[in-house]
Amino acid sequence: MAVAIKSFGLTDKGKIRQTNQDNFLIVDIRKSVLIRHTSLPKEALSREFGSADAHLFVVADGVGGGPRGDRASEATVAALLEYASETVDLFNGVDSPNEQSLFDRLEDRVREVHQALLDEYGRQPGQSPATTLTMVLLIWPRAYLVHVGDSRAYVRRGGELQQLTRDQTLGEYLISSGTWTEEEAARSRPGALLSSAIGGPTLEPTVGLIDLDPGDSIMLCTDGLTKHVKVKRIAELMENAADVEGVARKLVDEALANGGTDNVSVIVVTAVQ
């Protein structure tokens, strides 16, 4: 089934912050092979060249209040852009043993950026710039996720919006370990501290995947969106998700209208039949 991947990204520094420490990236990666004439059957061609596209989507939120958060998010996004060119060998589908290699390489790249930031700025807590990262590498129909920090990825399927990532914050950790209730975490400022960040004291990337269906949408965002727009409202705004630009603009506009206290970045991706 032919599926087109439509995507649009947007970032705004918000109404309070002087700078924008968020960065985002959308990459279409193509291996182009043009067959003029052939006696080969169609099935053989689709096996070889059927899924010749990959797409990389990244949002990164430089940690505000720390030194050079913008540097951390830029370095992370740039490193993943470089990674994109290495994925060409995966275009014809990722088999099971290679799938682990793909995750390993992605995670290695994330750890290299983390290490480079620590080497450049120092290892004491607070010395190094830090950033979140939420990225999706889509090799249709499979979307591979790597996630660090409190930016988020959602999938919208059949009108229902579900969160693919779990925030890596102190609050979430303490809730998960049974130490805090959700109410306690919401009340506490330290609850929002990142428990894992690129360039931070701890880095624990989480990985996952989901096979998409035609019509599904994925939305990546920094916390500048989710601190101002409730999930239920995000789901409403994503109703016409085929209009990826329109939806991205509505989401950012609503975050700004509701306070815009932080930088906000959004990527909307829809698989259109």
Place this chain on the structure above:
Amino acid sequence: MIQKKICMVGLFGTGKTCLVQRYVHSIFSNRYLSTVGVKIDRKEVQVGDQTIKLMLWDLEGRDGVRDVNASYISGAHGVIYVVDGTRPETLDGVYDIRNNVTSALGEIPSVVAFNKTDLTDSWKLDESDETGVGTRGMHGFRTSAKTGDGVEDAFQWLAQATLKNGGK
């Protein structure tokens, strides 16, 4: 290092993610967050003189769905079927899922985790339910992600079985 892909499967809310959290991170949460797609965790285990890297694929369990996405289980070396001991229907669900897994992968080392043994007052399975999995070629373990009882044993047994089953 030898890597083994282990899939966690079972109906909705049986505790698949909690078992992985307990095994890999030694934590337990009462809060229920459903898995969307697949979450992947890793853990290195020692079997004899060999170190094995277990790739733990925690598959979403959908309400009432007794099938499993064949592309998610492709290439798996072992499976942990998770049953909620307070909900007997989740054992029936496992038998349906097991048929689908076997159709796709053939016979591979398999464990049934009879989970939530800490909920003693609500436990609904009897001994024949638990021994019954043995006659179907699976190895049963009573587990509690909350207390950690049986969790290490279940994963360790499966790691060993995948190694015996060959394929590096």
